[in-house]
Amino acid sequence: MEKELLIEVKNMTKFFGPTQALKGVDMRFYRGEIRGLIGENGSGKSTVTSIIAGMQAASGGTMTYKGQSWKPENMVEAQKAGISMVLQEANTIPDCTVAENLLAGRFDEFSKFGFVSMKKANAEAEKMLLSFGITNIHAKDSINKLTFEDRKLIEIVRCVSDETEVFVVDETTTALSLEGRQILYKLIHELKEKGKCVIFISHDMDEILEQCTDLTVLRDGNIIGHLNREEMDAPDAVQRIRYMMVGREIGEAYYREDYDTSHSDEIALELKNVSFGPIKDFSLTLHKGEILGFGGLSGCGMHEVGRAAFGLEKLESGSVVRNGKEIKTCLQAIESGIGYISKNRDKEALILDGSIQDNIVLPLLPSLEHGTFINPASEKDRADKEIDSFRIKCGTGKQWVNTLSGGNKQKVSFAKWTARGSEVLIMDCPTRGVDIGVKQSMYALIAQMKKEGKAIILISEEMAELIGMADKIIIMKDFRKSGEVMRAPELKETDIIEYMI
Structure with a gap:
């Protein structure tokens, strides 16, 4: 039976200034399919769907x-016509309730004589949440208090x-917990x-092959x-x-091939009996030359630990110590040689309305100063080096970050700390x-x-990434350590999952 054509794209082009993002793309999308789109960062996946x-x-x-x-003026017009898109980055309305986010633009349905019945609106929101099997989030909850993962849901x-x-x-799945992914699937x-x-964009090859038709x-x-x-099921797929995707062969070795968990005795960073919010009396010791992994399910506390280590959380008790000095602010953390890659990059890692160059050199500006001046040539040289190293797809370093794809934004958030030469890296996804x-x-x-003696905290929701890269993995559950496992050839995902659930 022939599938019914739903959307057809013909000879689509898109320019961002001098950069051509789409070069005469032709595509067809049919009813009853889950169409995967895959490609390198900047390949055009998000551009064509947006x-x-x-x-x-x-x-x-x-x-x-x-x-x-079909030529929609905006996303509201598209959604009314039946085309909806969930973006990679957070797109909820802050300082509102869950119900107000879910029903934005629909409150006239719950209004009478100019007054909104929040009772009816909240009841509708609860109904919507339950229809998706979501029971841990409620209509009256403040959106500000939800985790990044729950806001995506x-x-x-x-x-x-x-x-x-x-x-x-x-x-979207990169922003979801394991439970959230199952809801989406x-x-x-x-x-x-x-x-x-369904048009499904992902860099996760296993996910694409499992979920898409x-x-x-x-x-x-x-x-x-x-x-x-049939072609996706082939052994060589x-x-x-x-x-x-890349026009060249890529070897199978993504992760570390060694099982050397040795490191220096010198302590690079310490959390001593730290307490704040739901985290109580938490301690860790990170050594030079060590990759310390953190894993767990949504709301386990691993992201909060990373934030505290960088001075982003106000501690109720305990301390974060680097080189014998207490770290209380992000500025102190940066000055002491700590870098932090936030999972929420658009809000915490990048200045979107700034250039790629400005974002990369921002943490290292003091080292570029000559008296009261900063040498523009030095700025450009340092930024260009990182742009080349990370293969950031852009016209020049002066291009604004908000014009980049999600993956290229992530490269910028990584590059600013490698440019600075940070000795301690806190990496959240x-x-x-x-x-x-x-x-x-x-x-x-x-x-x-690791070989150079730098100390790394690797927080990840991908168990394969933790198993493949970390010397030791701390598993979090209910804001506490629930277990630890060491790097070993026989280590499996099931060994970690048993501590999560």
Whole structure:
């Protein structure tokens, strides 16, 4: 039976200044499919889907939706027509309740004589949450108090309704906990069974191959090829897709191949009986030349530990100590040689309305000063070195960060600390949204940092990443340490999961 065409894209082009992000792209999306889109950072995945979803306009080309010309003015128009998109970064409304976020733009449905019935609105919001199997979040909860992962679930609930015909998932799973991913996977397969279309963007090859019915590979703004389910099941599928993505062979060795857990006796960072919020009496010791991993389920406390180590949390008791001095602020942390890669990069790691160069050199400006002046040539040289090293796709270092893809933003948030030469790196999901080739180079860089005697805290929601990179893994549960495992050839994901649940 022939599938029903839902969206067609013809000869689509997109320019960001002198940079061409899409180069005459042709694509078709059908009912009853989960179409995976994969490619390196800057390949055009998010660009083409954001145009379909009304987030931005194309520079050229045409689109049809349900057989009619399609050129949405904005995302609101697209969503009303049945096309919804969940973005990679946080997109909730701060300082509001969960209900106010879920029902934004719909409060006239709960109004009478100009007064809104919050009782009815909250009841509707609770109904929406329960329909997705979400029981730990409630309508009256403040959105500000939810975790990054839970806020992403709220966005999903807000986007999907009975009227949804096309659901675009843009690297969303990188922001979700294990439980959140299962909710999303269940949803997209339900949509498929109802004859809807899901466009699923991810850098996770296993996820793509497990969840998608079809796959399209992009590179440098071009469509490289399409694979159907049979081709995706072939023994050489992974190698074939990788080659299509980067245009060259990529070896299997992503993670460290050694099992050397040795490190210096010298302490690089200490948390001494730290207490704040739900974290009580927490201690850790990080040595030079050590990669200390942290894992756990959503709300376990691992992200909070990383924030505290960088001076982002106000402690109720205890202390963070580096080189015998107490760290109480982020500035003190930076000055002492600590760098921090935040999971929430758009709000905590980057100045979006600043250039790539400004973001990279910001932590090292004091070292570039000559009297009261900063040498512009030195700034450019330092930034260009990192741009080349991380293969950040841009026209020049003067390009604004908010024009970059999610993965390229992540490279900038990493590059600013390598440029500074930080001796202690706190990495919270450092490879989130990063393509397979750059992820491989980042892992090699982390391994090299260990050899150089740098100390690393690696917080990750990817168990394979922790097993592949860390010397020791601390598993968190209910804001406490629930177990520790050491690096070993026989270490398996099940060995970690037993401490999580």
